[in-house]
Amino acid sequence: MFTGIDLKDVLIIDNYVYSFAFHLENGIPIVPFFGEKDDTEMIKVIKYIASIHDKEDLRVPNNKVFQLKKILNSNIECFIKHYNFDNISEVEEEDHGSS
Secondary structure: OOOOOOHHHOOEEEOOHHHHHHHHHHEEEOOOOOOOOOOOHHHHHHHHHHHHOOOOOOHHHHHHHHOHHHHHHOOOHHHHOOOOHHHHHHHHHHHHHOO
């Protein structure tokens, strides 16, 4: 995919983490952008890139900020055990009621 390109100089910006699953160190996860005037996601990305543009290896600050490898290497069961899927319909009802 990145033949001849040094990955230390590459950032992949996407709202789907699986788009950069093979290069987590290079990924910048974002929330979906739908063009709303009050959407500030791209401004955040621009500020972030401006803050790291002069780094020798972009993966180093990227790892510190997003810690995607840490999530990948974590035991997902420790997060899932806190979910109560029996009450999922109650949560959905609360979400719809608050809008």
